[in-house]
Amino acid sequence: MLYTDKTIADNIYYVGVNDRQKHLFENYLPLPNGVSYNSYLIVDEKVALVDTVDVAFADVFFKQIDAILGDRPIDYLIVDHMEPDHAGSIGLLRTRYPNVQIVGNKKTFDYLKGYFCIDSNLLEVAEGDALSLGKTNLQFYFAPMVHWPEVMVTYDPDRQILFSADAFGTFGALNGSFRDDELNLEPFWDDMRRYYACIVGKFGNPVQTALKKLSGLPIKIICSTHGPVWQSQIAKVVGLYDQWSKYETEPGVVIAYGSMYGNTKQMAEAVAQGVVDGGIHRVVVHDVSKSDPSYILADIFKYKGLIIGSPTYMMGLYPLIDSLLHKIEERCIKNHVYSCFGSFTWAGAACKKLTDFAGTMNWPLVGTPVENKQGACTDVLQRCYELGKQMSAEILK
Ligand SMILES: Cc1cc2nc3c(=O)[nH]c(=O)nc-3n(C[C@H](O)[C@H](O)[C@H](O)COP(=O)(O)O)c2cc1C
Ligand SMILES: [Fe+2]
Ligand SMILES: [Fe+2]
Structure with a gap:
């Protein structure tokens, strides 16, 4: 009819x-x-x-x-x-x-x-x-x-x-x-x-x-x-x-990263492997240059864990990561656990800014943020992997 x-x-x-x-x-x-x-x-x-x-x-x-x-x-x-x-x-x-x-x-x-x-x-x-x-x-x-x-x-x-x-x-x-x-x-x-x-x-x-x-x-x-x-x-x-x-979430982790030449991306992949090996299988990885921010926000509203990665760009954050942080902050998103990683070539700024974001949002910072200088090496990737595992442990505890 x-x-x-x-x-x-x-x-x-x-x-x-x-x-x-x-x-x-x-x-x-x-x-x-x-x-x-x-x-x-x-x-x-x-x-x-x-x-x-x-x-x-x-x-x-x-x-x-x-x-x-x-x-x-x-x-x-x-x-x-x-x-x-x-x-x-x-x-x-x-x-x-x-x-x-x-x-x-x-x-x-x-x-x-x-x-x-x-x-x-x-x-x-x-x-x-x-x-x-x-x-x-x-x-x-x-x-x-x-x-x-x-x-x-x-x-x-x-x-x-x-x-x-x-x-x-x-x-x-x-x-x-x-x-x-x-x-x-x-x-x-x-x-x-x-x-x-x-x-x-x-x-x-x-x-x-x-x-x-x-x-x-x-x-x-x-x-x-x-x-x-x-x-x-x-x-x-x-x-x-x-x-x-009420900003209530489910156990799971969103990893949102920006990367121009793939080094920060390699860090994100290692973090994701750590999260899964730590016992949380619901992991969503978003490249901010590809995923529309509305989908990233929807996943952040769903899952308790958030890990953000950014290269240093013009002495600051990668622009699309900067914009994502702004969107998260203006929504006053609560009840999350958070960590971050960043990269640089001559003077790092991204990792520090991402670390400070935990304070801005009043979220507990899980583990130690990982900062990488130039090419992502095994030692750095191992620390990213451990960070992912720590995030899982935090969510499962
Ligand atoms: C346009 C542009 C601006 C950058 N600005 C900075 C900077 O201000 N400080 C710095 O240490 N590195 C800077 N870098 C270097 C990147 O942060 C570094 O190469 C990083 O590893 C890139 O990560 P990616 O491989 O994930 O893209 C810049 C790179 C580009 C392409
Ligand atoms: Fe409407
Ligand atoms: Fe409306």
Whole structure:
């Protein structure tokens, strides 16, 4: 059946779209599996739309709404999140439905005015406020910084449906269905962690606050703005968000290195062998010049151990390693054990900077960082191997 015939619950329709064209989300995060922008239409005595879609897909979006509503107008647009991947079609929506009342909070309306010059026919809601559409009652709860300050979630207490904005969202277009029990979910779990690590990962504390607030609400269906509508996997997705926002990890080690001519790479290989011989078999080795940082971050969010290696470059760190450290630091990633290695030819700087990073992140430094001058020799590689073993021992203890 087409989506227009498929309801999430009585009179609630999925009217989102798949984006299979965009290469980079926010123009920097790869989308090998695409992404969906989800929007939901509630048709009762009053009609309400929950969020819109990226404006590039407005045409298809409005066609889907027309197929359901015909000439009937939309009474309310509920804006849970103002980021343009969801708010992008608000201007066009107002042009099509001039009488639509826009539901949001004070911050929503500040952004609405700034982005769309819209400041009339607004319905401002406060924490816990309710809106009746007839049989359907909706409540609004604020979830600031999940993922912008104005974010709120919309809850249907009778049917226990949560419209959760970006929370519980994931990259990945929806192949043939929006329902989690009809989709092959396998590719979504890694994409969901990568989405979390890159987009929400800085906001662990606000996510914890939101989860505590929502823990009092019984939830049967989660309608996020990206990815599957969750119904059969509620406990799993809520559990994953709880785990990631507490920066809880699994036993395993990420080794991320930069290398121009292969010497630092040889060190990384020796470290990896040490980790495996030390008993940890879940090891991911990333060459920062090849792996997109979003995948490295997703693995760092997964595994407890992190070992970073860099050549000295212009008296500092290799640029892509410098950039990776910045991404880790801005996400305030906790609960890791860490070590490092570095190389140089005339005056080493990388290993010292990487060692100092343990202090920056307040992570315990495992073993003794290994520094190599010029060609990687057996003695240095042996110390790298031992460092890997020490990391495994630390994680297993
Ligand atoms: C562009 C460039 C800049 C470098 N800057 C420094 C430096 O400031 N200090 C230093 O001791 N070595 C410097 N080096 C040397 C490298 O750190 C050294 O050769 C290292 O072993 C390279 O590791 P790799 O084989 O993994 O690429 C530089 C090398 C290049 C290519
Ligand atoms: Fe967002
Ligand atoms: Fe989003």
